[in-house]
Amino acid sequence: MTAPLHEAHPSGRRLPDTQQGMRRRNLARVMHTVSAEGPLSRAAVASRIGLTRAAVSTLVDELIRSGLLEELGPERPGRVGRPGSALAVSGRGPAGIGAEIGVGHLAVCAVDLRGDIRVRAVRHGANRGRSPESVTGELTELVRQVVADAEREGLWPAGLAVAVPGLVARDARTVVRAPNLDWHGIDLGALLPGELPLTVDNEANFGALAELWLGDGTPQDFLHVSAEIGIGGAVVVDGRLLRGTRGFAGELGHVPVRPEGPECVCGGRGCLEQYAGEDAVLRAAGLEPVEDRVGLLAGRAAADDEAVRRALRGAGTALGIALTGAVNLIDPETVVLGGALARLAPWLLPSLEGELRRRTTRPACAVTVSRLGPEGPLLGAAHSVVRGVLDDPAAVAGRS
Amino acid sequence: MTAPLHEAHPSGRRLPDTQQGMRRRNLARVMHTVSAEGPLSRAAVASRIGLTRAAVSTLVDELIRSGLLEELGPERPGRVGRPGSALAVSGRGPAGIGAEIGVGHLAVCAVDLRGDIRVRAVRHGANRGRSPESVTGELTELVRQVVADAEREGLWPAGLAVAVPGLVARDARTVVRAPNLDWHGIDLGALLPGELPLTVDNEANFGALAELWLGDGTPQDFLHVSAEIGIGGAVVVDGRLLRGTRGFAGELGHVPVRPEGPECVCGGRGCLEQYAGEDAVLRAAGLEPVEDRVGLLAGRAAADDEAVRRALRGAGTALGIALTGAVNLIDPETVVLGGALARLAPWLLPSLEGELRRRTTRPACAVTVSRLGPEGPLLGAAHSVVRGVLDDPAAVAGRS
Numbered sequence: 035m036t037a038p039l040h041e042a043h044p045s046g047r048r049l050p051d052t053q054q055g056m057r058r059r060n061l062a063r064v065m066h067t068v069s070a071e072g073p074l075s076r077a078a079v080a081s082r083i084g085l086t087r088a089a090v091s092t093l094v095d096e097l098i099r100s101g102l103l104e105e106l107g108p109e110r111p112g113r114v115g116r117p118g119s120a121l122a123v124s125g126r127g128p129a130g131i132g133a134e135i136g137v138g139h140l141a142v143c144a145v146d147l148r149g150d151i152r153v154r155a156v157r158h159g160a161n162r163g164r165s166p167e168s169v170t171g172e173l174t175e176l177v178r179q180v181v182a183d184a185e186r187e188g189l190w191p192a193g194l195a196v197a198v199p200g201l202v203a204r205d206a207r208t209v210v211r212a213p214n215l216d217w218h219g220i221d222l223g224a225l226l227p228g229e230l231p232l233t234v235d236n237e238a239n240f241g242a243l244a245e246l247w248l249g250d251g252t253p254q255d256f257l258h259v260s261a262e263i264g265i266g267g268a269v270v271v272d273g274r275l276l277r278g279t280r281g282f283a284g285e286l287g288h289v290p291v292r293p294e295g296p297e298c299v300c301g302g303r304g305c306l307e308q309y310a311g312e313d314a315v316l317r318a319a320g321l322e323p324v325e326d327r328v329g330l331l332a333g334r335a336a337a338d339d340e341a342v343r344r345a346l347r348g349a350g351t352a353l354g355i356a357l358t359g360a361v362n363l364i365d366p367e368t369v370v371l372g373g374a375l376a377r378l379a380p381w382l383l384p385s386l387e388g389e390l391r392r393r394t395t396r397p398a399c400a401v402t403v404s405r406l407g408p409e410g411p412l413l414g415a416a417h418s419v420v421r422g423v424l425d426d427p428a429a430v431a432g433r434s
Numbered sequence: 435m436t437a438p439l440h441e442a443h444p445s446g447r448r449l450p451d452t453q454q455g456m457r458r459r460n461l462a463r464v465m466h467t468v469s470a471e472g473p474l475s476r477a478a479v480a481s482r483i484g485l486t487r488a489a490v491s492t493l494v495d496e497l498i499r500s501g502l503l504e505e506l507g508p509e510r511p512g513r514v515g516r517p518g519s520a521l522a523v524s525g526r527g528p529a530g531i532g533a534e535i536g537v538g539h540l541a542v543c544a545v546d547l548r549g550d551i552r553v554r555a556v557r558h559g560a561n562r563g564r565s566p567e568s569v570t571g572e573l574t575e576l577v578r579q580v581v582a583d584a585e586r587e588g589l590w591p592a593g594l595a596v597a598v599p600g601l602v603a604r605d606a607r608t609v610v611r612a613p614n615l616d617w618h619g620i621d622l623g624a625l626l627p628g629e630l631p632l633t634v635d636n637e638a639n640f641g642a643l644a645e646l647w648l649g650d651g652t653p654q655d656f657l658h659v660s661a662e663i664g665i666g667g668a669v670v671v672d673g674r675l676l677r678g679t680r681g682f683a684g685e686l687g688h689v690p691v692r693p694e695g696p697e698c699v700c701g702g703r704g705c706l707e708q709y710a711g712e713d714a715v716l717r718a719a720g721l722e723p724v725e726d727r728v729g730l731l732a733g734r735a736a737a738d739d740e741a742v743r744r745a746l747r748g749a750g751t752a753l754g755i756a757l758t759g760a761v762n763l764i765d766p767e768t769v770v771l772g773g774a775l776a777r778l779a780p781w782l783l784p785s786l787e788g789e790l791r792r793r794t795t796r797p798a799c800a801v802t803v804s805r806l807g808p809e810g811p812l813l814g815a816a817h818s819v820v821r822g823v824l825d826d827p828a829a830v831a832g833r834s
Binding site for chain 2: 302365366
């Protein structure tokens with residue numbers, strides 16, 4: 035997938051419109067081109083981005099010096115002209131460190147500029163009710179361990195991105211509300227290691243970005259819906275996350291489905307989460323909450339348990355009603371079901387798609403199922419750092 | 435209001451990232467600066483946009499030659515240095531021609547680069563059920579009359595933008611569905627005069643753009659809701675319209691409010707339009723449809739007609755439920771009520787805001803009332819042409 039050449043930097047900052055800015059953008063174009071299509075010779079890069087070979091050589095030399103590109107040695111003979119050296123994105127150099135604070139686990143990984151996961155660490159254990167200090171202390175340990183392992187492989191951390199199950203302010207540091215951790219107004223920037231550039235975001239946002247960057251044919255306009263304990267949503271428009279004024283966009287879980295329905299933790303009534311959240315589905319099926327809620331539901335549904343299947347049909351109907359409103363407002367190309375919803379999709383989709391078909395302008399918006407599943411948020415976090423390097427290589431050059 | 439310097443052209447096209455593209459962008463920066471803050475001397479423009487005075491002079495000379503800027507004569511004496519000539523946006527030169535096909539009227543206007551309405555023409559009469567050929571024939575006559583009047587004032591038409599009460603495809607020509615005109619799949623590009631660059635868009639979209647460009651302190655992120663026969667909605671994010679994959683984004687009227695509610699023309703049930711559309715409110719108040727529905731409702735409500743007030747409260751509740759979903763998904767800074775809703779706001783707002791307060795994350799999204807009212811779509815259409823000229827002056831230079 036080739037990135038749009040004029041894509042804004044993920045931080046929302048645009049490179050300045052000067053000669054210097056143009057050089058930085060051209061460095062990014064070289065990186066994106068080699069990343070998407072490499073290995074490539076200098077001449078091939080030049081022809082793809084429409085610059086002279088001399089201009090590209092200068093840019094490439096700078097990227098090699100900074101450890102972002104590497105030369106694979108002379109191209110195979112038999113070609114016309116002087117043999118060039120094939121360029122590839124470096125498997126050493128900068129790495130993105132992704133982390134996830136889940137309700138029941140902590141995870142950290144290091145992804146290199148090629149997109150390969152090079153180090154990974156997970157710790158299971160309930161985080162709900164633990165103090166933010168205790169959780170971030172354990173996460174910091176895990177991050178340092180992953181960074182040390184990555185450094186042994188010749189990588190250096192370009193930044194840390196942390197996925198959390200809650201609303202994050204636009205400062206990309208503050209967890210405004212994470213009801214399933216019982217965290218409110220926590221500044222993770224003050225609690226996590228200061229040595230790396232830090233970005234904190236909602237796990238549904240990172241899941242959607244992972245879908246955009248790593249998904250199989252995911253379009254540039256889609257609505258991503260996932261579920262763990264709550265329902266997470268994220269809106270991608272023209273290949274960019276819709277963040278909203280406060281950073282809260284995509285809160286599909288609190289769209290009213292039946293306005294006089296059951297009370298919700300948010301203070302509203304009849305929100306989607308009251309019909310399609312994991313606990314609501316368990317309740318509707320007459321089951322007690324367990325650790326692996328999704329495993330239980332999927333297992334029983336696969337074993338033809340009619341109460342579970344009926345509960346999942348009901349959840350699909352509620353999802354279809356909420357998604358009808360969302361599709362009318364946003365007109366996405368597809369709706370992508372991720373996380374736990376991906377695993378439960380066989381039993382949710384018939385009623386969900388039925389509602390969408392009945393209620394929206396034909397042809398109804400397509401619904402697809404993510405192949406990343408619960409890995410999405412962690413991968414999206416790590417890749418957001420990698421994308422930041424590809425989008426502005428000049429910002430990290432010389433930092434190694 | 436200063437436009438963001440790197441704003442994409444309204445057509446979605448970005449200027450190319452070359453020397454030539456940089457020159458074009460700098461021409462746009464000069465135009466936007468003089469437009470927002472003029473009259474200004476060349477030196478003042480140079481200091482505001484961070485270019486040398488020599489570079490700005492070259493750009494300004496080109497804009498004067500093309501009739502986009504004019505010199506007001508020497509600045510008042512008493513300043514240090516050689517007296518400069520103050521620059522202003524030209525009141526001659528290019529004009530934006532805006533047009534509106536309403537259910538009950540046709541309107542056309544010409545707006546100059548300063549934003550002043552210079553010519554205006556309206557014809558009343560029902561368009562519902564008339565053939566597209568007949569309506570566009572009459573509109574073409576009206577456009578030619580307005581253009582002739584504008585030309586007598588030294589203006590020339592830079593383009594024609596037409597607002598229609600229906601869904602428009604992303605080709606900005608084809609009316610996919612305008613139920614209140616009974617039009618389906620009509621290519622207005624083939625029916626309207628070919629001599630002017632043409633843009634067709636949904637009236638709610640143009641209404642939202644008018645609010646963005648001409649409103650009083652309207653933020654860059656808002657949801658615009660208007661009503662005539664149907665309910666129109668438009669979403670503005672970072673100062674740009676959210677269009678959606680098919681061009682259908684913002685369809686608030688068909689968000690389900692009560693999923694088992696009355697059948698809707700869209701095929702769904704319990705859509706917002708079934709509770710807050712003009713005909714629905716008349717029905718709820720026990721009134722027969724008349725020509726001036728909004729006038730009737732506003733008059734009776736002001737005269738303390740309890741049935742009408744109750745019907746409007748119900749409409750406000752339904753709007754509040756639908757807007758709760760929209761605010762959760764999009765997280766706008768404000769919701770702006772425009773068109774007929776602006777006039778009915780005193781009786782809609784209490785129940786509407788009550789629902790929003792109860793159902794959304796505090797602090798609840800602010801709701802404001804548009805001061806443009808029913809003029810919005812026509813003004814937005816004309817100004818969209820004017821903004822196109824300001825955003826890329828090089829594209830019209832020499833066309834006069």
